[in-house]
Amino acid sequence: MKETVSVTAIYNLSTGQCIHLPNVKTSTNLVKSYLGFDPIHKQFKVLLNTATPGVSDEHQVLTLGTPNHSWRNVKCCCISYCYPHSNDGICINGGVYYVAAVNMDPFVNAIVCFDVKSEKLRIVYKAKEYMRLGLGANMRPWSDSTLVNYKGKLGAFVGGGPWVGGAVTGQTTSFELWVLV
Template structure:
C-alpha cells in the first residue's frame, strides 16, 4: 500500500497541475521523447490530447527542443516568388568528405498582399520578411515598408507593430537575438531628410508588456540610411554598414549590442565597402558583394574582424583547391553563403535548379565536396526565380504573442 502511494505521488508531482496527471510517463521522460521527433510529428502530437498539448507548450520543453536543434543545425532555403515565400530546410552536413545527397523538407509557405522586397537571414529560427505597399493618407499615396516575422518551424507569422513616429516612409527594421536573455528584438530606424537616420527604436518580441512597446535609443553618430542595408547578427550583436554624413562618402560599420541596447562603431578595413556580411565562426567577416565564383575561379578574399574593441582586421586570401574546377559544374554561378569551420566555405547558387547543389570547400584539406539537395529544384525550376541559402538554421517551436 505504501509503495503504491509513493508511486502515485511521484507521478503527480512530476506535473505542474493535477489536471494533466493522465500522462502515462514522468514528464521529463516524455519531454525527452517528444524533443527527438520531427516538427510534423510534434505538431500532430499537439492535437492528440490536452495533456500532450500542455506538455508541448511548456517553456522548458521549447528550450530542450531548441538546444537539440542547435546541436544539429540545418540549411535553410528561402524561395521568393512575387508575393510568396517558401521555406525548406535540410540537414546541414558537417565537413563532408565525399559527394552526398540530402533530402529537403518543405516547411511552410507564406503569402502576402504585396511584393516581397527582402528576406533576412535566419535569426535563431525566425526570419524577417520585408514587403512594400501603397497607402492612401488624406488622399495622398505613400510607398511604405512593412516587416513580417515568420517562423518556418511553426507556420506563425505576424506584422511588426508600427513605430512611434509620424513618418510613413523610410522605416527600416533589423532582426536580432539576445542569447543571454533568449529574446528576439527588432531595431527600427527612421530615415529623415537627406537619408539621415535620426530616430532609433527597439522592440522586444515575446509575451510580456514590453513586447508591444517601442523604446527610444540613441545611435550617437548620424548616418545615411539605406533600405537595402546589409546586416547580420553575430553572437548577440547587430552589424550593418552605413555612410557617414560628412560628405566624404566613407563607410562605417555600426555595432548594436542586442542585450544592452548600446551602440558602438568599427572602422572598416576600407573607406568604401561594397561587401556582404558573414558570420565566420563567431566573428564578423566581409566578402565582396556580388562576387560570383565559377569553375575556373582561383581565389577567395575575405576580411575578418579579429578584435572589435581594438578594431583589428585580418585580410585572408584563400587559393581554391586544384580539384575545384573538376567538381564545380561549368554552368554554376556560385556565391559564398557561409563558413562552417576553420577555412571551410559553403557556396551555392542564387537561383533554383534541378538538381540544386551546395559546395563545401575546405582549404586545409584541399577538398571540394558537392552536396545535392533533393526537393529544392523540384519546387521551382528556372533562372528567373531567386533562392537564398542560410547556414545554421535552428528549429524554434516557440509561439510569440503580440
C-alpha cells in the same frame, strides 16, 4: 509631420506562428529593419532605422515576447547620421551588423554594430581602421561587400575583377574574406 508606416511581420517556419509588428510613426517611408538575438537574456529584438537620406535618421527597437509591444527610441551616441544601404544585416553573438552611410566628415560607408543587449550603436573599429589605412582602396569600402558569419566572427566578402567594385558577382575573378571582429 509624422505618419504611421507599416513595418513587417516575422514568420517562424518551425511553428507556423506569425507575429505582426506594430506600425511605427516616422517622418519618412524609408524603413530598414533587422532581427537580433540577445543570448544572455534569450530575447529577440527588432532594430528599425528610418531615414531621410543625408538629412536625419531615427533608430527604434522592439523587444519580442514582452507585454509592452511598442517601439522605443534608441539614441545613437557616436554617429550623427547613419543610413543603412539595405536590409542585409547579420546577427552574430548578440550584435547586429550592417553596412551604412555614416557622417564621419564626409559621408563614408562603414560597418555599424547594434548591441542587442545594451541597445547601443557603434562603428566597428577594425573596419574603420581598414578604411583609414586605405586597405582595399580599389573598392568602395564596404558598400558592395557581403557580411558573413565566419566561425562566429564577423567577416566580409570583397570581390575583385573588372567592373565589380567590391561586389561578388558573376564577373568576379577573385574575392577576399576579411575577418573583422
